[in-house]
Amino acid sequence: MTSRDTPLGKTSPRIFKISLGLSCNYACEYCSQRFVARNDETNPEDVTGFMESLDSWVLSPPEAIEFWGGEPLVYIKTLRPLAEALRLKFPQARFSVITNGSLLNPQINHWLDDLGFTVSISHDGPGQHVRGPDPLGDPLARQAILELYRRLAPQGRFSFNAMVNRSNQSRAAIQAFFAELTGDPDVMIGEGGFVDAYDDGGRALSLKPEEFHSFRRLAFQEIRQGKAGRISSVRDRTMSFVNSLRFKRPASSLGQKCGMDRSDSIAVDLKGNVLTCQNVSATAAAPNGESHCIGHTSQMQEVALKSATHWSHRKECPGCPVLQVCKGACMFLQGPLWDVSCDNAYSDALPIFAAGIEFLTGLVPVHIEGNLPPDRKDVFGFDGNSADGGVKGKPFPIPVVAA
Template sequence: MAKFVIFAVDPRSETVMRLHYDNMDSSLTNLQGHSLVQMMDPSIQTILPVAPVTSKDTPLGKSSPRILKISLGLSCNYACEYCSQRFVARNDETNPEDVADFMDSLDNWVLSPPEAIEFWGGEPLVYIKTMRPLAEALRKKYPQARFSVITNGSLLNADLNQWLDDLGFAVSVSHDGPGQHVRGPDPLADPPTRNAILDLYQRLAPQGRFSFNAMLNRSNQSRSAIQAFFTELTGDPKVMIGEGGFVDAYDVGGEALSLRSGEFHSFRRQSFKDIRQGKSDRIASVRDRMMSFVNSIRFNRPASSLGQKCGMDKSDSIAVDLKGNVLTCQNVSALSTAPNGESHRIGNVRDLTSVALRTSTHWSKREGCPKCPVLHICKGACMFLEGPLWEKSCDNAYSDALPIFTAGIEFLTGLIPVHIEGEFRTDRKDIFGLSDQPVTPQAIKAKPFPIPVVSV
């Protein structure tokens, strides 16, 4: 028997149909058990490995990194309202003298060239005196590695832009578009900084090496407005927007900007409308998660292959500081403690075989995740949050993923889900706020469907 029964509207006739969806084997069938989608040719499918199930009791080890994330420190020249690092304990600051020892250590634990090296802060450009010699040494040692950095953009200038371009960096500027005033200071309000950001955009965007990274919150809910903002800013109808998901509640700031109980349905309607009308098609969290979810059904991707959304539960994804401390992720420090009581310092590169990730909780170890219809899109929210902040983050993530789930099923079947039945939270079953009465064709007509159902 299928795990979920989905009541879906045929937009051409407004009749209601029932679909069966199983989040464990990614099957989408009709009542007779026949698949509703054209499956991929089995000859091109590959057997997906089982993802590691990490927890405090079953810690994950680390190996030579494919993805290397270097934390330069958590200092920042801004103080954004929902920053995940705002209340994280700070280490001693790194400095240029740390670079030589770090570089000398690499051959002992980096056994093959990393595919990607990411430079993180705080605001990483606060550490430019350390970042310059470090990046130049790493580029010389690993000439093929992809370099990336995320910055608030406030410290960019012509000289720095040239350096970032010469070293082959991909750069993301964190900015929430029309909602930036809620997040914190706006670098675009300063003309020289605005010019520097746009100069870097013109340098890197044609090569696919630039994005604006925006986040949603309860005061900045419209992806279409965000996309329109950056299109107007750059004059580029193909501007790419990284991230674009709803904020996690890492602290009281993130909690205050989380959705409240009376806002879930209106946010989902807005988000689905933006997706359906093609007004959020250049936002990574929509485009990439939609493609992944659709392909999970076309390939019958098993839930056992799902890791955490951030990817830091993979053995070859490593976050380190310049002292060699291995961290849960780049947003914490060696002095900070996870909500489960374990240190975010999970080891040191001098003894990589002893590193143990005890701060993560795999989605399968949480009560609600295995029973959730949007599991393949959400992937368990933040892997180290616990308690009320995780629950608030879960609420945000569910409402964020549900319009993508709905749009993906419409893409595959032509039918628009409006209600989901299954063994999960009752308050999450009504997708758009329609089903305060039984979902029937008569009920749909009595309470007009809030999303345009004509072809777009």
Template sequence: MALFKIHALRSDGQKVSLHYDNQSSSLTWQDGESVVEAKPGSFRDAAAVAVDQPGRKGVIRTLKVSLGLSCNYECSYCSQRFVPHAESSNPDDIEPFVAQLTDALIEPPERIEFWGGEPFVYWKTLKPLAERLRQLYPQASFLIITNGSLLDAEKNEWLDRMGFGVGLSHDGPGYHARGADPLDDPEKRAAIMDLYARLHPQGRISVNAMLHADNRSRAHVQAWLQERFGQDVRIGEGSFIDPYDDGGLASTFQTPADHIGFRATAYKELRLGTAASFSIGQQKIMDFVQSIRTARPASALGQKCGMDKADNIAVDLHGNVLTCQNVSAAATAPNGQSHGIGHLSNLQAVKMRTATHWSKRKDCASCPVLQLCKGSCMFLDGKLWDAGCDAAYSDNVPFLAAAIEYLTGCIPFYIEGDFREDRKDIFGQVHGVPDAPKTRVIPIQPVAA
């Protein structure tokens, strides 16, 4: 049992304490009274995927199709930057792939995602492939993630007609980490804005932004994107990057003061509502609230990406089943296992040995943000995992604080428990951190209820 004593401030400045159990999702006042009356839900234990307990695939709900890892940009923190490329796909691969897919799937998928690299690099394959899959699975939702730099009138009309949902990758003022901003090119900007105008009224497009060490304020990102896309822009993604290589490491926080400053800023922005266009805020806060209301056990938690689930699958056009869409069958995971985990022709034999469930990690079970973080990236290891874990903690603890304030009206500032000392003082207000920003625990203007 992981039990934490959370020290918090009431609006009148009085200190109170709460007890939180991340394993049973119990949140009580110091006298033992529950903060909310829980109505326990019905939960199944998640599969604890690991080398010695490989993950399997079954009835597929979400199908992620990797067209290849080629891209016309070179983002400094890209998860695919140094991944070895497998054999390229081309239009001749479509019919053999479709034949294998239809033989393998027991039921029609509910969701089909098309991934690169940059998927529009593969336009000559993407177009006939998506049209073929739309014929086969007319009820499936379609999603594509693009940097938008290769869009034009033809592609925009096609995306609209095919019923795609689109995630436009853009980090706002932090775009320099990705390369030249397509919004600075008049022709590319016009194409992006044309697609946005087509899909935004239907709620079928979001601008997906990532945070990193040089792009650490959601409020700044939101203001930048609102200036260009309008006040009602929907911002997807929104979490801090996972470091997949040295470029990613360089884009994470390097000092305790960086972590403290980010946590304080993120929490203040949540309370002021200056990052409300990011869907991640409401999603994280309400997911935690629901974990308390339903007494969700930690044993029910899979990994944050969901690719450890039996009903989620990533494949390339050669039929290779992959750990996820960000790797190739030619790549090896940090634990030495191949990212090619099986083949569509024998789905029953697929074994995911590349992942490590959070319950197999040293510190996850005793972490107060477990119910929000859900184990970070499932295949990172070593220094990359350590840096990713640090970033994930600082990213999620402001959501934890905001959720507890939502439930209790009290603002957490210090967490006691059997976990790392450097993480207990949430905003650096109790013991202080050298050179930490002098941010108040209670931001000046709370969000109206």
């Protein structure tokens, strides 16, 4: 339960995230890294020293190793020797990388496959034009992306990672886009949650108050109609919420949605700097004024996560009805950008909350009592005081009761 006053330490990593740097060949509108201060760039010469340091602080083989940018394939000359050395050292670890896909080619595809990578392509489907450049518009990149899909998807090692925003609200449209692109109705779509507002670009693509209820109604109907079942943020979070009720999972067992509040989840750069997460740099400061560099691997006993706030230390979270779905949004945001991100996360989680309740009871919750603002009590805009005017009648063709 980390905070500035009760900082978390770090141990030998179970989840090991390596930041290669924040350089990217794209400039996406809501990128969490867009305005992060850059550190000195890493290069292939850093790999040897980094590998030699591992035995002093990685005390058991990690379960997963994630390679991050920026755009990781911008750093292919560093990524190749680093990943190959780590594969020799940790042959059982799961390798993963998230890329915009624009720099893939047959040689890189073959290499990623040989080293056992799971690959995710960041792409918002029909809303990609809102996000930024579209690699599918480049014939060579499109061909390489689809070739890699054919290689890895049958092994469950490929996904398209899409995000929802106010200009790209329909998960059904996202799912249909990738099913048509690949010709595969069972295409895996990672992410799928609503964007957090890391800067003004993210704020501009966040929900406005008059859009809260219309988005919830759309998202809920798409879940009920089975049109978003291939999207992990829907499928996995719905079942997780259902199980939280079935097994009476206490809130005290919940970590942050990103997992970086765990002592055995570590993000580092090749200089050995330990970071808040993979989306920041050692020279950047968190909104609370603390450095995102929380220590160094040479002195692991002194690492202290002061740049983040666990959900249990925020006034909005402990009594929130969708906490088991949301898990606290971004742990280092503060102030107005946190408020906007919290609004996004609440409206994103509420349809999943409602779908889980319906799955268990056959009834749809429409109103939540508690110490909540009116637009949060009113699930779908039925109360008549919705900023978008609400809805008339009962659009859900099953019995509806207050919960």
